[in-house]
Amino acid sequence: MSTAPLLEVTDLVVEVDNGKRILPVLDGVTFSVDAGRTLGLVGESGCGKSMTALAIMGLLPQGFRVKSGDIKLDGKSLLSMGPDALRKLRGSVMSMVFQEPMTSLNPVFTVGDQIGEALRLHEHLNAADARTRAIEMLRAVQIPAPEERVDNYPHQLSGGMRQRVMIAMALACRPRLLICDEPTTALDVTVQAQIFSLLETLQKEMGTSIILITHDLGAVAEMADDVAVLYAGKRAEAGPVATILDNPSHPYTRGLMSCTPRLRLGSAALTPGHTLAEVRGMVPPLGQFEAGCRFSPRCPMADAHCHAAPPPDVHLGASQTVLCWKVTQEQAA
Amino acid sequence: MTNLKQPLVFLAQSVGLALAVVVLNFLLIQLAPGDPVSVIVGEMGGASEEVIAQMRAAYGLDKSVLEQLLIYVSKVAVGDLGYSYYHNSPVLQLIMQRLPATVLLALSALTLAVVLGTLVGVLSARKPHGLLSSFVTVVSLIGYAAPVFWTGLMLLLLFSAIWPIFPTSGMVQMRAPKGFMYYVDVAHHLVLPAVTLASIYIASYSRLSRTSMIDVLSQDYIRTARAKGLPEGKVVYKHGLRNGLIPVVTMVGLQFGQLFAGATLVETVFNWPGLGRLAFESILRRDYPTILGILLMTSILVMVANALTDLAYRLVDPRIRSKRA
Numbered sequence: 119m120s121t122a123p124l125l126e127v128t129d130l131v132v133e134v135d136n137g138k139r140i141l142p143v144l145d146g147v148t149f150s151v152d153a154g155r156t157l158g159l160v161g162e163s164g165c166g167k168s169m170t171a172l173a174i175m176g177l178l179p180q181g182f183r184v185k186s187g188d189i190k191l192d193g194k195s196l197l198s199m200g201p202d203a204l205r206k207l208r209g210s211v212m213s214m215v216f217q218e219p220m221t222s223l224n225p226v227f228t229v230g231d232q233i234g235e236a237l238r239l240h241e242h243l244n245a246a247d248a249r250t251r252a253i254e255m256l257r258a259v260q261i262p263a264p265e266e267r268v269d270n271y272p273h274q275l276s277g278g279m280r281q282r283v284m285i286a287m288a289l290a291c292r293p294r295l296l297i298c299d300e301p302t303t304a305l306d307v308t309v310q311a312q313i314f315s316l317l318e319t320l321q322k323e324m325g326t327s328i329i330l331i332t333h334d335l336g337a338v339a340e341m342a343d344d345v346a347v348l349y350a351g352k353r354a355e356a357g358p359v360a361t362i363l364d365n366p367s368h369p370y371t372r373g374l375m376s377c378t379p380r381l382r383l384g385s386a387a388l389t390p391g392h393t394l395a396e397v398r399g400m401v402p403p404l405g406q407f408e409a410g411c412r413f414s415p416r417c418p419m420a421d422a423h424c425h426a427a428p429p430p431d432v433h434l435g436a437s438q439t440v441l442c443w444k445v446t447q448e449q450a451a
Numbered sequence: 452m453t454n455l456k457q458p459l460v461f462l463a464q465s466v467g468l469a470l471a472v473v474v475l476n477f478l479l480i481q482l483a484p485g486d487p488v489s490v491i492v493g494e495m496g497g498a499s500e501e502v503i504a505q506m507r508a509a510y511g512l513d514k515s516v517l518e519q520l521l522i523y524v525s526k527v528a529v530g531d532l533g534y535s536y537y538h539n540s541p542v543l544q545l546i547m548q549r550l551p552a553t554v555l556l557a558l559s560a561l562t563l564a565v566v567l568g569t570l571v572g573v574l575s576a577r578k579p580h581g582l583l584s585s586f587v588t589v590v591s592l593i594g595y596a597a598p599v600f601w602t603g604l605m606l607l608l609l610f611s612a613i614w615p616i617f618p619t620s621g622m623v624q625m626r627a628p629k630g631f632m633y634y635v636d637v638a639h640h641l642v643l644p645a646v647t648l649a650s651i652y653i654a655s656y657s658r659l660s661r662t663s664m665i666d667v668l669s670q671d672y673i674r675t676a677r678a679k680g681l682p683e684g685k686v687v688y689k690h691g692l693r694n695g696l697i698p699v700v701t702m703v704g705l706q707f708g709q710l711f712a713g714a715t716l717v718e719t720v721f722n723w724p725g726l727g728r729l730a731f732e733s734i735l736r737r738d739y740p741t742i743l744g745i746l747l748m749t750s751i752l753v754m755v756a757n758a759l760t761d762l763a764y765r766l767v768d769p770r771i772r773s774k775r776a
């Protein structure tokens with residue numbers, strides 16, 4: 119196995135031009151995903167999780183742009199690639215499952231057409247072969263009677279089934295990287311558990327790396343190998359799941375943990391609007407960040423130094439990194 | 452809208468509607484002042500009381516309104532639309548002679564309006580602030596706001612008088628060419644009337660499809676299509692347009708009635724030998740059977756068009772199709 123990670127995001131800076139001002143969305147986000155592993159990307163609503171995912175896919179909405187930094191997939195920079203070369207990677211080498219299963223499928227095409235489309239495009243299959251593969255994929259995501267469902271339209275399926283179809287679509291070309299943006303927020307708890315175990319099974323079979331974006335630390339504890347915690351466009355902390363969840367170093371991560379007393383699936387989803395018990399306040403809106411550490415206004419440990427200057431990235435041990443003055447001071451001591 | 456799940460119900464509804472149209476039109480005409488016999492007599496330069504009474508009896512105009520209505524309905528029921536006082540020929544035959552010209556004009560104009568309007572709408576939806584978008588918006592608004600006869604006359608002035616590349620009137624030359632050239636000649640005559648009639652609708656279709664496409668292109672499934680790696684053309688014209696067309700199809704169905712009304716004006720301006728001009732002439736001549744026949748025929752055409760729209764609607768929107776089951 120190669121030692122280089124499959125995906126490397128380095129110092130990623132993304133900004134948005136809202137017509138009046140240019141606002142920072144992501145600021146120096148760094149993390150990596152190893153082949154066949156799962157990275158949990160967590161943080162409250164509005165921290166920039168979806169924008170990170172869309173930046174990787176090259177699908178940032180209008181007005182957003184990558185200002186600096188790099189995204190490397192398999193050693194090749196996605197940012198210096200032409201739009202057509204990047205397009206050819208989408209749906210084949212990397213693909214994405216979106217947050218909204220009810221609206222992410224096209225209502226006027228059958229699910230078979232929509233799953234087969236990527237296969238016809240990237241693997242140049244003919245209509246009949248694409249259909250056969252679509253049925254196989256539907257079976258793989260455990261949809262009953264796939265031979266019949268293949269001709270269904272999205273409105274004939276339940277939310278859970280639609281999300282399975284989305285997963286089937288994303289995995290049809292056996293991508294090396296799958297980004298799941300809150301794949302289960304819209305679904306009820308039993309279906310959530312089914313979707314997660316399905317993802318695990320398929321990952322074992324295909325060796326796909328997964329970025330799992332979620333509010334749910336319980337899901338991260340169960341699914342992920344590594345975690346990256348985002349706060350207000352900055353990566354607050356990153357490292358192996360076991361380390362971070364057992365021994366969180368950043369006060370924000372600790373705050374997130376305290377909302378999830380038992381780390382079990384669905385035990386406490388940080389739904390939008392839901393405030394953290396230990397950490398008062400909310401994520402500041404874009405462009406209204408503190409000059410120093412962005413978390414300092416909400417941090418129970420913050421001192422004058424935290425408010426004044428942004429903290430550096432500190433390495434703790436071999437694989438954990440933290441963005442916090444307190445940790446820096448402890449290390450120095 | 453009609454419900455094609457039960458063709459029999461649909462048929463019964465249509466027949467009932469046609470009957471209502473027949474009765475209503477007949478009664479409306481009775482309200483109009485003037486009597487066809489007096490028009491004919493006027494054209495003959497006067498006649499004696501005796502002759503006038505004879506003519507009234509011959510046309511059945513001496514009977515009561517109710518009797519006349521019953522006679523008319525029972526004849527229409529067996530496909531007899533009566534006899535034109537003026538043209539001296541059965542109304543059905545007259546209508547059938549003129550129908551193809553109107554259908555040709557109306558369908559060409561509609562196709563032109565839908566295709567051009569949608570194309571423009573889609574292009575400007577992709578670049579809502581582009582130059583093409585503004586240019587086309589202005590031009591199509593002029594077409595929408597200007598009266599049809601004015602547009603027609605301006606086009607005639609420009610392209611038949613100042614720069615004579617199109618004929619001024621009619622559907623074929625005096626000495627109509629044979630074979631394939633006949634169709635070329637008809638097409639040549641068709642251009643200005645069809646453009647004129649289409650000009651009323653291009654603006655509505657371009658604006659409708661523009662709004663619809665802007666909405667569709669911001670939907671989540673468009674992002675899904677991009678995430679699959681589809682080229683932008685496929686994203687817009689396959690995934691976008693199939694959804695963006697749904698309101699356009701609805702509007703086509705709603706506009707058929709208006710389309711025949713517009714055709715009447717255009718046919719008059721361009722001397723196009725269709726039903727509209729026949730209707731116009733028949734009104735001037737108080738040719739009641741012909742007027743009634745044309746009104747019935749247009750109603751039937753609109754009903755057929757609505758049924759076809761309904762079918763098209765099911766074709767483009769599977770969510771409606773499955774409600775039948």
Ligand SMILES: Nc1ncnc2c1ncn2[C@@H]1O[C@H](COP(=O)(O)OP(=O)(O)OP(=O)(O)O)[C@@H](O)[C@H]1O
Nearest residue numbers: 134143162163164165166167168169170179390404
């Ligand atoms: N179209 C847009 N224009 C301007 N700002 C936007 C737009 N979309 C998102 N944002 C802002 O970008 C920031 C990052 O948003 P992002 O969607 O990545 O958050 P998220 O972490 O995915 O949140 P959630 O958990 O709610 O999905 C937020 O502050 C959000 O308000």
Ligand SMILES: [Mg+2]
Nearest residue numbers: 167168217299
């Ligand atoms: Mg999001």
